[in-house]
Amino acid sequence: MPQLTVCPSCAERLEPEDRFCGNCGTNLAAPLSPAPSFAPAAARDRTEDGDYGLAPPVAEADGDYGLAPPTRATIPGQGSAQAAPFAAPAPAPAGIADPRETLLTTEPDTEPDTEPDTEPEPAEPAKPAAACVACGIGSVDGDGYCEHCGHAQPRRRDHIEQELALVSAVTDRGLRHHRNEDAFALAEATLPDGTSAAIAVVCDGVSSSSRPDDASETASVAASDTLRAALSSGTEARQAMQEALLAASESVNSLVEGDTSDPETNAPACTFVSAVTTGELLTVGWVGDSRAYWIPDDRAADNPARLTEDDSWAARMVEAGLLSEEEAYADERAHAITGWLGADAVELDPHTASFEPDLPGIVVVCTDGLWNYAESAAELAAVVPPDARTRPLHCARTLVGVALDGGGHDNITVAVIPFPASS
Amino acid sequence: MAVLSKSENPNIPQFTAEVYQNEYLPEGGREVNAIVTVTSTGGGTGGPPAKQGEGSEASGARAYAPGHGPSAAVVIMVDCSGSMEYPPTKMRNARDATAAAIDTIRDGVSFAVVAGTHKAVEVYPGGGRLAVADAATRGQAKEALRKLTAGGGTAIGTWLRLADRLLASSEVSIRHAILLTDGRNEHEKPEELRAALDACAGRYTCDCRGVGTDWEVKEVTGIASALLGTADIVADPSGLEGDFRQMMEAAMGKEVADVSLRLWTPQGAEIKFVKQVAPSVEDLTTRRVDAGPRAGDYPTGSWGDESRDYHVCVEVQPAGVGQEMLAGRVSLVLPSADGGAPEVLSQGLVRAVWTDDMAASTRINPQVAHYTGQAELAQAIQQGLEARKAGDLDSATAKLGRAVQLAAESGNADTAKLLAKVVDVVDEATGTVRLKKNVDDADEMTLETRSTKTVRVKK
Structure with a gap:
């Protein structure tokens, strides 16, 4: 992971141990190289090509976290038509001052359009903020609201994309929730035998808990860090997954602060699902109702499969033979989860499983914001693009699009790991 | 929630604002309700280091070193109308109560005593001036109280205007008055009282006490309300002394005056009401003074170490499910001495979030x-x-x-x-x-x- 010396959003100077920017609060742990793209939320409205209107990933080479200029100004010939209506009229720092600012994903092979040092310097605090995305009239105040119409501005976590060589992911606020309480963390590890491992962790904050967004972000980062360290040092994958689950659990527990006796507030909590690919092996771990699916390339030769078993009321009912799957999922209690990470979890019961697929395919790691719209493995396989294994980021975007088309009632997070590791 | 600035004035207390609300609205919902608890602490004693206001707590009131503490001026208005002589103990008790209040005035505070009838007369020190409290002046003032005799009518507006002139003669930060009456405001028209209140509002604060049972509750509470003070009944005149002492102690505890509650609301929003709801209900809605785009100020008077709650109700233009809006920004502001931008003492955010989760949107805070x-x-x-x-x-x-x-x-x-x-x-x-x-x-x-x-x- 490259050492950041200044905040990618506001250029505040950072200490090596900083995980969040002390000035604007940007999470410094999440954007591993390459930087995720923060697309304007308004872009979610465009659905015609299944691509959700996100500007294609654009050059900005070398892993430098310099602030990308507004899309319109710097990307000749690509994406500008789509992004223009939502681009900032003037360069301004991302993050709190102007969360709409589009940071673009990097593609290592592409030449940069501009030298990093010619990019606009982060603005001084006194510089006028850009116009509100909702009314276009007011400027945005220090709390992230329009000083004219009061509308909250898109936030960093509303839409995040990340693409690594071996794994990609997209998370989106969806259409009905006011903030994104999902989080993902991606990583790659080099095993002692020299081969590469892909790591994806996806967490869904429990809405009824306090600070669910913090819980999911903390848990996913903790788990991904643990997995990378453990796998690099030669720990067996299922053991590493077990350790990651415990690390994630502890990190969420540590978020509890102050008086915990108030029955009105629940301790921070989230679900957890992770998949890692190591050589011939595919290992998953989970708590709660976030899922991993196996989708083979050749669906005639092999069947798609769900790799996880929900900790949910519906799953319990089906397991106990009390209700059919259809009946169970029709019940309003279906999604009540029976397992989660958090200080008030009765007992942590982490599940892990390993598989050895004999055909190429992809692992889809996702929250219920996706699988609500493609519940069975077959339904999901039907909406996974045929070239998913070679274009995992595109696949993740497409699946997010499926959920948004379906109504986007929840936050949506999708990570896609090609199998076997293609490099 | 937020302590924005350490005040440049070391004697100004630290203000905090906490917002209590259910921010979730159903689809199409417009009305946003929030309770804002404003607390001021520290001031001359705790909090930021006081350059000259060091003191300690003593029986609920601040015991400032002589000549220290925030600069303040107090005028005591005593009803001397003819009815104060029935029963005769009433006048005696009023005199004793005023003497007790004078004893509670901190050294260095400017003060005066006014006798109120159908006209207002300076009892002490006279000559359109205020005296500066010390052992000698307090003694002289108490001596002067012997001159108080009952006789004449009641025209409270004239008393208030004299108090205003006296208080204005002094360069102080906190101006306060105490008004004691036992009867109706019979010797001037209600409009005259109204005009006097309009003239005095915002220039000083005034606590009012009705003694006996021959006064008009609405009249007295109306004066206290207009002048951002307290109102109460002292049915038994013998209770006056303790009540006056307590009132003066509270007045001496005030550390900052002219604090306003500023409410920003988004374009298209309608303010249903702004009320103080604790320690007492006081509707401030109509007292709004515009303060820049989409913002208005509501007067809250002067503050010591205390906590008050405000209920803000705003109707906003509804947005779609999943949207979030700032429905109001509530701040406590202090006008700057040099006419520049006011100092923001603290602020809280009132939010609106539209959701299709019925459980969330139907919950009442x-x-x-x-x-x-x-x-x-x-x-x-x-x-x-x-x-x-x-x-x-x-x-x-x-x-x-x-x-x-x-x-x-x-x-x-x-x-x-x-x-x-x-x-x-x-x-x-x-x-x-x-x-x-x-x-x-x-x-x-x-x-x-x-x-x-x-x-x-x-x-």
């Missing part, structure tokens, strides 16, 4: 529910007593019954006790009451005067 009830309680008492006076006994029974029910539900024991002196409570849970046949004037007036007193949410 306990603070909002509580103070909605307290405001209704005050109104029910006032309407009930009015109906009773007008002879509409059915309506009076219904309103006062509702008041009994609300007082019981919310744990407002003081108000419940006062109500029980006016009605026989059959069942407080259902609000079943019978009007008492004979009600003491003092009890009825006490209930009316204190109807706006609220209690805080039970923890």
